Amino acid sequence: MSYLREIGAEDTLYTAPEAIFPFIDLRSGLRWSVRPNRGRIPWWIFDKRRRVPDTTALDYLTVLRLAFAGSNSTVAACVGSRRILYERFWEPLAVAALNTAADEGASRLLWPVVMETFGRSGDAARPCMAKEGLSTSFVDPVLEHLSRCRTEIAFNRRLRGLGIEGGRVSRTAVKDSDGRPVAEQWLVEGGGHAWFGGDSRGSFTQTVGLDASRVMVRFFLAQPEAG
Numbered sequence: 001m002s003y004l005r006e007i008g009a010e011d012t013l014y015t016a017p018e019a020i021f022p023f024i025d026l027r028s029g030l031r032w033s034v035r036p037n038r039g040r041i042p043w044w045i046f047d048k049r050r051r052v053p054d055t056t057a058l059d060y061l062t063v064l065r066l067a068f069a070g071s072n073s074t075v076a077a078c079v080g081s082r083r084i085l086y087e088r089f090w091e092p093l094a095v096a097a098l099n100t101a102a103d104e105g106a107s108r109l110l111w112p113v114v115m116e117t118f119g120r121s122g123d124a125a126r127p128c129m130a131k132e133g134l135s136t137s138f139v140d141p142v143l144e145h146l147s148r149c150r151t152e153i154a155f156n157r158r159l160r161g162l163g164i165e166g167g168r169v170s171r172t173a174v175k176d177s178d179g180r181p182v183a184e185q186w187l188v189e190g191g192g193h194a195w196f197g198g199d200s201r202g203s204f205t206q207t208v209g210l211d212a213s214r215v216m217v218r219f220f221l222a223q224p225e226a227g
Contacts (some may be wrong), residue, residue: 009141014129019122023052023088034089036122044122052088059085063114069107076103154182181222186210 004010021034035050037043044050045060062079069078075094079086081103094102097113117125130137146153154176174183188196188210197211 004137004141007141007145009137012131012137012141014131016127016129019125019127021127023092025088032088036118036125038122040121042118052085055085055088059083066107066111066114069111071106071108073107074103075105075107075110078107180224181219184215184219186212186215 001010004013019036022031023033024031030053032053034052035044037050042060045057051057051060062083062085065078066075075090075098076086079090086102091102093113094100094105094110098105098109143153170187172185173181176182195205195212197205197213197215199205
């Protein structure tokens with residue numbers, strides 16, 4: 001919502017007055033709704049009219065396994081795929097939030113989603129829907145905002161490369177349709193205000209890692225000459 005407030009598009013979304021999530025089992029035709037309550041204490045799991053049918057309050061304690069899941073643990077392996085709650089809640093939630101089946105989706109990615117929605121009470125989990133369309137809410141307003149800020153908008157630019165070091169992305173490279181680099185972003189850690197690649201005799205230099213001067217020169221030399 002802070003993003004929409006920043007671009008002046010907060011009123012383009014409809015926010016439901018209450019957190020209600022309707023479900024339907026296409027095989028059996030069974031319909032139900034999950035209705036989290038307001039407030040931090042999730043008393044809705046004790047109300048069979050608010051929770052998933054044929055489940056008990058104890059079934060929902062499996063959510064705690066997500067908090068301690070390993071880096072390679074899937075949602076299915078974490079919460080158990082043989083439970084009714086898995087089929088009627090965890091599996092559709094994984095697809096909706098991660099766009100991935102529960103037997104492939106990472107538990108550690110689903111945990112923050114749960115904590116920022118159901119974990120913060122029903123008020124934080126109220127569904128929001130674009131009144132006219134996603135582009136009307138998220139794309140067109142930001143283009144107008146950038147234009148007012150006199151920011152040049154360049155289309156037909158794709159992310160062409162990622163540099164990975166130590167399991168983390170350290171460099172992203174964006175190139176135009178002809179393959180010429182138009183932007184690069186480097187992520188370095190632990191340097192403080194030091195200049196990477198500077199003379200080791202300097203006061204604020206970091207000799208470990210990339211040579212920033214060399215990287216900048218290489219990038220600008222790859223640009224076409226003006227005129």
